[in-house]
Amino acid sequence: MMSTDPDIPLDLHDIQGNIIKAYNREDYVTARYVLYQVTDGAKGREFLAELLPYVTTAAPWSRESAVRAGNPKPPVTLNIAFTHQGLEALELPAASLLTFPQEFVSGMVKRREILGDDGKSAPEHWDPVWLKPVHLLLWLNGPGRPNEHVLDEYHGMLVELAKKFAPGVECLSGHRGEDGAERDYQSGSALYDEDGNITAKEHFGYSDGISNPFFKGTGANPNNVIGGGKVTRESPDTVEGWEPLETGEFLLGYKDEAFEYPEAPLPPLLARNGTYLVFRKLHENVGSFESYLDETSKHFEGGKEALAAKFVGRWRNGAPLATHPTEEEANGLAARWNQAYVSMKKAEADHDDGAYATASNVYADVRKELVAFDYDQDLAGGRCPVGAHVRRVNPRGGLEFGRSGAFASRGALTNRRRILRRGLPYGICRDRSRDDGEHGNIVMMLVASIRRQFEFVQQQWMNYGNDFKLGNDKDPLLGNHSDDPDGIDGRMTIESTPGSGKPPFLCAGIPRFVETRGGAYFFVPSMTALRMISKALVDPT
Amino acid sequence: MSPSAESGSPYENITEMTLLTPIKDGEADELAQVLAAVQIAEDSPIKKISTIHYARWVILDEGARLLFTSNFDGTWEKYLRDFSEKIPEGLDAIWGHCVGWPGAQPFAPFRKWVDRHQVPANLFYAAYPESTVREVQRALDWKEKTERFVAELAKPPRSS
Incomplete structure (x- = not known):
């Protein structure tokens, strides 16, 4: 194995927020x-300069109970992409412009064939704003109920x-929007359960965003490498079963x-600590x-x-089929997960540092069960x-198909296709018997290479099945199945348990x-690069 | 040991062939046009040879030489006879631009010319050496029909 970068800490003050750690968490x-x-251009740069002091970085926030000087948690976060x-x-x-990768220059609309954005997902059906000259994305994240007005206030300040x-700058x-009216912003919000508690659900009812890549330099708890790093040949429920991914998969x-070093724009200072953001507005036909499920x-x-x-490989409550094949097991895990979360949040609200530390550890242990698996005990797919x-x-090493040692590393076909997932659901599904309405997911994916990571997964793994020996079968949930009622598209084989007969x-x-309803490819620069852009100091020579 | 033209494959049912032939002076452009026309023709004469898995013609060395590689079912001898007997005009149209081309017919001088220009392979790999083009095509036909059959059985009732 060739040596790679040592695990040096990243300069979190230079990296925009929501990259290293997801805001919704x-x-x-x-x-x-x-x-x-x-x-x-000059006005645009002035606008940028004015925003700079409010941009949220990846620097960790001091918890409320820690009164020492630090980085207080802002009521509302702000981030910028281009x-x-x-x-x-x-x-x-x-x-400098010429040094950006071709797919980013082309933009999402022109990559429609690669992405499978056809039929009802075709750009002509997108929200009209995405067909306009989109230059800047600003996004604000704020608190949920009952303090949603805080986000409204900050948004008002931004408008002013x-x-x-x-x-x-327009x-x-x-x-x-929900009433069909055209608005000047897209909103997003976590979904709430009947008791008004925040959930991790999306509109189909699945708990989302459970698994995310773990990479070097973030300062995160090293135990979180389990399920998030790249697979080794050791057991997937141990720390030895995983290694952190290289930072360059997610940061330039x-x-x-x-x-x-990933393909990146010049000068190097413009690229370093930046990344690419794939923004997709995906409507869900509930x-x-x-x-379909009922029938x-x-x-x-x-x-x-x-x-x-x-369909998903996880129960709607989040428990993975690979390790929790029965509904009873899955419900047990989900209940423990929820309990651990509630305890942790209570300790946090009570400012009880001791209880919080204990509860965090319990939560981390339960969470591990949601991600600590691979498919080696389930090669035939009888479970998942x-x-x-x-x-x-x-695929978590599953592309070796059990032929241990087939490739130089177990994740050889997977490690370069990982994606950081952010974003939130949008809208409310008011009638679960209908497809129309305004509800779905705002999917934000962060990658060092849009082409190699996002586009590949979209084209080869979601809308095609060859790598899994599944011919032309597509992802059952997210595949762009044909609308042709006489076609044979829209298939899935659910394997039976081997030996069951x-x-x-x-x-x-x-x-x-x-269905895709909008989206674009953005560059998310570092704080340094934002300053350079705002002061017209980008000099590639 | 001099390379024998007929020992081009470690497999029983599949054979490879690599030919490298000098192009007549100044005829490379015309040859390129002939090949382009074959490529886009719907009734491409290549389809008449139902044993060819893959074939390619490449003009090399700034028009000096023509490379031809092909993977096909059956023996070398049968393959050449298929070519010679089924599509002699097609062969003449292409290799007629090469030095010393004797014509696709009669067979003996054609065979001798091919033998002389053949380059032995150092490595030949086939992913499915037991399956012929016809078998692959038949399997694909079955696959399509099976998928359609399964789809009809498994589809939920159409909601209107």
Whole structure:
């Protein structure tokens, strides 16, 4: 094995927030996403300079109980990202603009064929704002109930501030709202349960965002490498079973898994500590989803919940099928998970540091059970189908198909395809028997290479099945299944338990459950680079 | 040991062939046009040879030489006879631009010319050496029909 970068701590003050750590895990459960067009470069840079003091970094916040000087938690976070057109509008030198990767320059709309954004997912059906000249994305994350008004206030301040720079900097309108009206921002919010508690659910009812890559230099608890790092040949429920991914898979300016620095724009200072953001607004056809499950599960052993679990590879409560194949086991884990979370939050609210430390450890242990697995004990897919969503997007060494040692490393085909996932649900599903309405997921994916990570996973693993020996089968939940009622698209094989003598269960006619409603490719610069851009100091020579 | 033209494969049912032939002076462009026309023709004569898995023609060395590689079912001898008997005009149209081309017919001089220009492979790998093109095509046909059959059985009732 070649040596790579030592695990040196990253300069968290230079990296924008929500990259190293997800905001929604820190109670920032509401969001607003605002898009701007810059028609006057100088004004755009002034606007940027004015925003700089408010931009949230990745530096850890002091907990409320810790009164020592530090980095207090802001009521609302602010972050900034640019499209390539946006960087051009801000008058970055051409010599620098030319050094960005082609897919970022092209943008999401032009990559539609690669992404499978066809039919109802085609850009002509997107929220109109995404077809306008999107230059800047500002996003605010704030508290949930009952303090949502705080986000509203900060957003109001941003609107006022931006007005000072008009004309020259224009907020773009055309985010489709619930009433069909075109708004000048996209909102996002975690979903609440019937008792008003925040959940990690999306509109189909699955707990989302459980697994995220673990990489070098973040200062996170080293035990979290379990389930988040790259697989070794040791047991997946031990720390030895995983290694942190190289930083360069997620941040520019650091070595990546190929022992080289990721393709990055010039000058190096513009790129370092920056990353790319893939923003997708994905509508969820809840009516189609529920009715497909209802109809198809009539003949499926285990019923509706089991079928829903087979689609994703996790039960809707989050428990992985690979280690929790029965609903009873899954419910047990989910209950313990919830209990541990409640205890931890209570200790935090009580400012009881001792209890918080204990509760955090318990929570970490339970959480480990949600992520500490691979598919080596389930090669045939009898528990988690080979074509299930989570097994596709993160095969965890499964692409060796049990031929241990087939590749130089167990994750050779996986380690370069990992994606940091952020974002929140949007809208409220008011009628679960219908597809229309404004509800879905704001998916934010952070990668060092849009092409190698996001686009590859989208094209090869979600909308194709060859790497899993599944021919043309697509991701059952997120695949762009054809609308042709006579077609044979929309298939999934749910493998039976080996030796059970039972045939596999075959799903067919799966409709398109998820439709793209907008999105773009953004560059998320470091704090240093933001300053450079705002002062027109980017000099690639 | 001099390379024998007929020992081009470690596999029983699949054979490889690599030919490197000099192009006549100044005829490379014309040859390129012939090949381009074959590529886009719907009734490409290559399809008449139902044993070819993959084939390629590459003009090398700034028009000096033509590389031809092919992987095919059956024996070397049968393959050449197929070519010679089924699509002699096609062969003449291409290799007629090469030095010393005797014509696809009669067979003996054609065979001798091919033998002389053949380059032995140092390594030949086939992922499915037991399956012929016809078997692959038949399997694909079955696969498509099976998938359609399964889809009809497994689809939930169509909601309107």
